[in-house]
Amino acid sequence: MTKAIRRVPSVLALSAAAFASLSAHAEWGNLNMPVGVTELSKEIHSLHMTIFWWCVAIGVFVFGWMIWSLVAFRKSQGAKPDTTMVHSTKAEIIWTVIPVGILVIMAIPAARTLIAIEDMRGSEISIKATGYQWKWQYEYLGEDVSFFSQLDRQSDEARQLKSGVDPNSVQDYLLNVDNPMVVPEDTKIRMLLTGQDVIHAWWVPAFGMKKDAIPGTINELWFKVDAGKTGIYRGQCAELCGRDHGFMPVVVKVVTKEEYKAWLAAQKAAASPAPAEAPADAPAADAVAALPAAPRG
């Protein structure tokens, strides 16, 4: 793990650091959406915060009004009802027009981000992810590299009914796989998503995106991890896909461009003598076995 100390003076960074060192400890501080490590995830996070603060503002007004009424107009305090107050066209116009205004203000940046999300142009690497009950297959298109990615053995043992294994003793319980997907930083990656049997959904919160992997359909999403944000990012299948839906994590290892080239070359070399028929046993697994276990970012 890197020794670089993050000097971001925020609670989020603190809890992230605590998470990295003490992942066995649960988190009271996990209250909000992570900012993420891609351009899109940051935009999404800021949209989330904007709409959240709008809701807070409207909430202060509406709940304030309610509480004021409940306190000021108590019968027990001798309040007399004003039964003539039954209608006001002016008030109704105001409380129709102002919300419309707020919605328009919100809709514009949301639409702008949405257009960016849907813009797949200029991607440098395409990876096809196929959801299976219950694992992911990653195919690096045009590179002849392909492997399966499923829940790591330690989590799998601990998650059995009444296993007796304390989940807190397992590194990254339920969020670790045998073979993570590997991508370079600062590169626009296009994911093609499909399902083999039922619908799954590919989700890495730090990338800001999730999309369904549907049999018979190819969905697309893209992400570009910021330069310098190498590390391991974890997510899960997000569409109910049967019994072990909770046990098919998505793990992405982000490396430097050089490391990626070396990794890809190693994959190809390993694949050429014996074509990857049984990916789980392929030496491919070794290339990524020595991963730092704790997540970053």
Added chain:
Amino acid sequence: MANSTTAHAHDDHDHKPHGIKRWLYATNHKDIGTMYLVFACAMFFMGGAMALVIRAELFQPGLQFVDPGFFNSMTTMHALLMIFGAVMPAWTGLANWMVPMQVGAPDMALPRLNNFSFWLLPFAFTLLLLTLFVPGGAPAGGWTLYPPLSLQAGDSFPLTIFAIHLMGISSILGAINVVVTILNMRAPGMGLLNMPLFCWTWLITAYLLIAVMPVLAGAVTMLLTDHFFGTSFFTASGGGDPVMFQHIFWFFGHPEVYILILPAFGVVSEIIPTFARKPLFGYESMVYATASIAFLSFIVWAHHMFTVGMPLAGQLFFMLSTMLIAVPTGVKVFNWCATMWKGSISFETPMLFALAFLFLFTLGGFSGLMLAIVPADFQYHDSYFVVAHFHYVLVPGAVFAIMAGVYYWLPKWSGRMYNEKVGKLHFWLSTIGVNVLFFPQHFLGLAGMPRRIPDYSTQFADWNMVSSIGAFIFGFSQLLFVYVVWNAVRSGEKAPARPWEGAHGLEWELPTPAPYHSWDTPPPRNVITQGAMH
């Protein structure tokens, strides 16, 4: 049913059949209403028990109690029981009791149909509950029944589909009855815009039901033929499209959401003016807002499925139409606030539940607004944030409004008052419980916990534990509700004809307890205009 020849006094000795026949052959709107409510209560507890199985398993990480497959059955069955078994029948029960009394009619328009639509339900839910005992277990693909997953079900599959058909028929017939009663049986002199809002919201709900239950029936029938008769509506390998099911399902599903909540708007619009001792503010705008919400509910369905990969234009359209729903909903909330403004407010149990509805439904509305922002929805979708959102609008939303309605009208139904102290205790335990239960789920979802998982990463442990504690507080405090109602009906104090001094509306013009046939002779015009003035 027609006994218009007899005089008023006759009603007081209502010769109703006794014993089991009274219920089996029931054609009286009050008896049928009672059966609906009792049935809904039973399903509420059964669905609640399943929710407690879910929350017990999620109390801490690791699998302690149930197999993941059974866990999925629990989430699926919990939803089906609560939506189709508890909330919808409870609303139909309240409509049965209140609509004839509120519009000045002796009974529902179609009493035998009424009997049939109720008695379908026990059969429907017996079938559904039987699936717990068939090979392969109960349905476990989610109440949304998305194929291809739902097609992997075992023997439960045809039973589930048939049960849904029965529930759908029951709902459609119940809705037809409400529409016919409201449109044809209003007392002379009662215009549509004299009706109390509960009748208005139910009228609009009934049209939604008639419009969308057949769509659900179509969707599940296509599933059935895909499963048994080799069609490929939703099977990709046969040229079908699993996403088409989602479009059809949510074309039903979104109006369904309003079917669950519109009558709640009606109940709250009755209760707040009563306890604020002030007429409802903006009556007509309330009616128009309800109608526009109902209209919009038909053009927002795809916001449940933003992640299926729709064209950009489609996503933009559904984002904007969804955001638009905030406007009429806001109008309603503002009108309720304005109703309380300069009122003279007291805090009896029905009012407390209506106020909790007002606060917490609004909170659920806020998270709904957030979910409408498509890019952010790509994060929220299928996470616990969504679970928190829809439980806020359904539990302290719909369920609290049902309870508010029961507390409000129970004196009229039974002729007896409930115990206000225990009622308030029930209220506070429920309100605290429901927030401890669902508020932390916002955090869980934002932090990245997907919904419908039986076990989770340790970073989610703390808030899950809190949520589970809230679930048990909320769940067990509902036993108090049964106690309060039972106690009132058995041995409550005698209630006056108008137990709430601020109550207006035709139901309060009837003696207490309400006579077996509500208005054998229509109420006089001056009572209508005076009583129904909101």
